[in-house]
Amino acid sequence: MNTLTDNLELFGEGFKNTIILFFFSAIFALILGVIVGALRVSPVTPMRALGTFYVNVIRNTPLTLVFLFFFFGYPKLGFPNPGFVPLAIIALSLYTATYVSEAIRAGINTVPVGQAEASRAIGLPFGQTMSLVILPQAFRAVVPPMMSVFIALLKNTTVAAGFSVLEAGAIRSNLSERGYPAMQSLLWVALGFIILVAVLSLVQRKLENEVESRRCPMTTVLFDAPGIKAIRRNRVLGIITVVIVAAVLAFIIYKFAESGQFSAKKWSLFTFPLVQQNILQGLGSTLSAFGVAAVGSLILGMVLAVGRLSDRRWISVPVGWFTELFRAVPLLILMALMFYGLPSIGFQGMTPFIAVVVGLILYNGSVLAEVIRAGILAVPKGQSEAAYAIGLRKTRVMTMILLPQAVRTMLPVIIAQLVVALKDTALGFIITYQELLYKINYYGGQTSYETPIIPAAIIGGTLYVGCCLILAGLAKFAESRLRRSPKASNKNPPAVPGAGNLDMGNAGIGVS
Structure with a gap:
């Protein structure tokens, strides 16, 4: 308790800055998300392509890499440096806007x-x-899922702590310098986030109850075959969009050239076989942590999902608390608890790899538990009744009938969450795990090669986006197969509570 009472000013300053980051990032992300969402459903092809490109690139880039670019690469382009907090707000807003735009697009389809x-x-x-008819009605439908995006944004603010922003995630390092145990400071920080997330979750549930009765049939048709005037207008708008995009790209290329980002010396570092090998080793470390965490998360998710559906309250209640607890704590705080907290109370043998993997398993396992539980509840009741009728016990009904169908039904959502887990491995960079982003930052800081942080970020971003797009492609493939499968069709599926509450990740909205 002394850790909190002796440092109330530091805790207050940290959480105040967290709320500031959250508030302004949410506003800017909402504005940008509405614009991008409108572009995504525009009848003008270049506008749709622009919105799709933005979403696919930014959403498949780890938030930590976005921070790395704005804090270390952006100033090298010759732009004025507004300070750490504004840069953090820009990074959070650009990243979160991709999830806001998808929520807006889904809301438009409900009109x-x-x-x-x-x-x-x-x-x-x-x-x-769009502005007078569609968006006002769409906002009413997307408020509850939008709250899930903002909850993830709140947890994502901790990434700023790894880039010298004094917010709640940085309290541990400041208290460690004062001699306080890391475990105590991290537990108090985790408790603060649990309270903040609980408040936002209550608001979300209240809004869900208010809009549940107002849901409308879904449609994906927002514009039909245009007339002659509309065709001309769309062509003009398309040409204007292409010109604007070309002008922006030309300006970016000019700034890159002016600041020497195309210098042969900057890029020559990445032509050495040893450098390439080390970067690939970093990618291997990223994929190995992801692979172990993905398997562990799926196993933990299934165990927790079954536990939450248990008829025995002494099982379902503790499992429910466990699930909600680890969903509420930011992933970076979980990793810090493993890496800094446990050794401070005498636990030896903790490595960055173990801290990253355990943190990913606890967080993503809790998220997947809700996804799998929703899948189990979506299985027609006749399936379990038929199994009981032939004499199967409840354990075998769950393992042989319900779980396989639940995993199959929710497979696209499960893969989407694993994409978030893959991006979240980049948080290991903050606790010195030598994964891909760690290598990118190391080589980007080589002063003998003119500090090629932007070329390094481009290379790292390409690798991350490529890996995430492969997983996203698997999710789309699984979804298309499920739609074609007659076994997956169900004309009157039961309501699935919590199915739309998927986290975007913590460097990964998920949708933290």
Whole structure:
């Protein structure tokens, strides 16, 4: 208790900065997310392509790498440095906006197609249809899932602590310098986040209850075959979009050239076989941590899902608390508890790899538990009744009937969460785990090669995006197979509580 009472000022300053980061990042992410969401459903092909490109690139890049670029690469392009907190807000906003845009796009698809048709019948163009008719109704539907995005944003603010921003995630390092045990300071920080997440979760549940009765049939038709004037207008808008994008790209290339980012010396470092080998070793470390964590998360998720559905309250209640606890604590704090906290109370043998893997398993296992539980509840009741009728006990019904169907049904969502886990391995960079981002930062800081942080970030970002896109492609493939499978179809599926509460990750909205 002395750790808290003796340092109330530090705890207050840390959580105040966390709330500031969260508040302004949420506002800017919401504004940008609405714009990108509108681009994603635009009838103008270049606009749709621009929105899709932005979402696919940023959403598949670890938040830690986004921070690395803005804190170390952005100033080298000759732009003014606004300070650590504004840079953190920019990084969080750009990253979170991709998840906001997808929530907005999903909300647009819940608006009945007749609304858009009626607005066009009275002569409203696409822009006015979107701003006056579609978006106001879409916002009502997306408020609950949007809260999940903002909860993940709150937890993602801890990444800023690894880049010298004095927020709640940095309290541990400051108290360690004052001689306080790491475990105590981290537990108090974790408790603070649990309280903040609990408040946002209560708001989310209240909003879910209010909008549940107002849901409308879904449609993906927002615009139909355009007329002659609309075709001309869309072509003009397409040309304008292409010109603007080309101008922005030309400006970026100019800034890169002006600041020497195309210098042969900067890029020559990455032509050495030893450097390439070390970067690939970093990628191997990333994939090995991800592989172990993915298997462990799936196993833990299934165990927790079954436990939460147990008829015995002495099992279901503790498992429920366990699940909610580790979903509420930021992943970086969990890794820090493993790496800094346990050794401070005498636990020896902790390595960065173990800390990263255990943190990923606890966090993603808790998230997957809710996904799998939703899948089990979605299995038609007749399946279990038929199993009981032929004499199977409850354990065998769960393991042989319900779990296999639940995993199969929720496979796209499970793979999507594993994409978040893959990006979250980059948090190991902050606790000195020598994964891909660690190697990128190391080589990007080589002053003898003119500090090639931007070339290093481009190489690392390409590798991360490529790996994440492969997993995302698997998720889409699994979803398409499930849609074609007659076994997966169910005309009247039961309500699935919590199915839309998937976390975006902590460097990974998930959707923390």
